[in-house]
Amino acid sequence: MNTSPTDSMKRYYFCFLFILCYPLLSPYAYAQNKVRIACIGNSITYGHGLTNREQNSYPGQLQTLLGANYEVMNFGVSSKTIIRNVDNSYVDTPAYQQALKSNPDLVFIKLGTNDSRLPYRLQINRFVPDYKLLIQTIKALPTHPRIILLSPVASFLTDTTRQTDQAISALVIPRIQQVAFDEKCELIDLHALFIDHPDYFPDKLHPDSLGTAVIAKRLYEAVISQEEKGFDFFKTINEPVKVSSFYGYDCADFVLDGRACKVVKPRRAAKGLPWIWRARFWGHEPQTDIALLDRGFHVVYCDVAELFGNAQAITAWNNFYAFARKAGLAPKVALEGLSRGGVYIYNWAAANPEKVACVYADAPVLDLKSWPGGKGKSKGSLADWEIFKKDYGLISEEQALAFTGNPIDKVADIVNGHYPLLHVVGDIDEGVPVSENTAPFEEKVKALGGQIQVIHKPNIGHHPHSLPNPTPIVDFILNATHP
Structure with missing residues (x-):
């Protein structure tokens, strides 16, 4: 069918206007195309002690590194544990429910530091089954997200009732590795990256903005890494x-x-x-x-x-x-x-x-x-x-x-x-x-x-x-x- 130049021009302008107006017609279109990353964790994820924590926490810095095609969501809550049925269990927080509803494509889990302290370490044998249950819940989400477990960073505390590095290394990290093996989850060892950097920890437990930058950089590398799919x-x-x-x-x-x-x-x-x-x-x-x-x-x-x-x-x-x-x-x-x-x-x-x-x-x-x-x-x-x-x-x-x-x-x-x-x-x-x-x-x-x-x-x-x-x-x- 023949069309006149006028008809062709009309169709051209209609397509042009539609492209310009599409974000207004569909306000969620761009957001739906973003890769959504949920950061589940404790006070280190939250950004405790940081000035302008929204930007300087490691989720905030990861967002800056990744740019506009990603949405990094911070679901960190201070003092929380993997272990359930205690007064500070992460799964009892509103942040956990928000994380489950966030439709994530990728989930970083950085929990375990607080499980190493008293009184929670007295129940450390519950750590593995409780962590597995958390992971299985996330695996069952409609988005079937990629899950990456993060080891705790180093601690420089000396009070043995608290989260000492000895307790983290002996009680928590091996159990996280066991969970990763059993659940076939990815792992990132953050602990070794900080073992020689007490200068990053002004209160001996929480990293400063330089420390969170190290975490953000390592997670950024994991996000953008290319996979040889299907190889076994x-x-x-x-x-x-x-x-x-x-x-x-x-x-x-x-x-x-x-x-x-x-x-x-x-x-x-x-x-x-x-x-x-x-x-x-x-x-x-x-x-x-x-x-x-x-x-x-x-x-x-x-x-x-x-x-x-x-x-x-x-x-x-x-x-x-x-x-x-x-x-x-x-x-x-x-x-x-x-x-x-x-x-x-x-x-x-x-x-x-x-x-x-x-x-x-x-x-x-x-x-x-x-x-x-x-x-x-x-x-x-x-x-x-x-x-x-x-x-x-x-x-x-x-x-x-x-x-x-x-x-x-x-x-x-x-x-x-x-x-x-x-x-x-x-x-x-x-x-x-x-x-x-x-x-x-x-x-x-x-x-x-x-x-x-x-x-x-x-x-x-x-x-x-x-x-x-x-x-x-x-x-x-x-x-x-x-x-």
């Missing part, structure tokens, strides 16, 4: 599997080619399927692994103890790498080696430079003559020295002393991989002296133009490994795996 590593494992909780995450134990292996999967696998490979001492000082699981990394382990990075160990790791790649994980992996694990990760990295995204080595053994040999400042370990010699077929002490298969002997191969290196060392480490391991290794790496950063811990020996707040380590790995 466990479905690719054809061997018998035993699943258990690794700090709230699903950990699969199985045997591959005769080697004990582990894979821990995140609740939401990050885009690109990044992963970190722990070489040794599974579960020891796990804060970096937990933080990366929170961000969608897989954490894996293939037991090659005690092979000290020999050809057999490299072959076993090559087989596991092929298995992980067939399952779908990223082509390049972040390597994590504590103590003697440094030998394992660097010897494999030197043989497989194209497969390495970065290396995080913690108090690493880089010269086996230093440890376990004890041929320098270290006392070494005679039993492990004999295992090392057997692993490499070294019959005499002279052969062992002439050994050139250490990471410190392979610096050129490591640097040619063009992946960044991070070492964390204790400056008074007597077991694995820095002067015999990281220091000469660092010097060689820099001389060849390699990328290495060393974090020194003054007045710290071989233990404890890692950092109480793993942020510098986590940021290094994120930068290397998400260029």
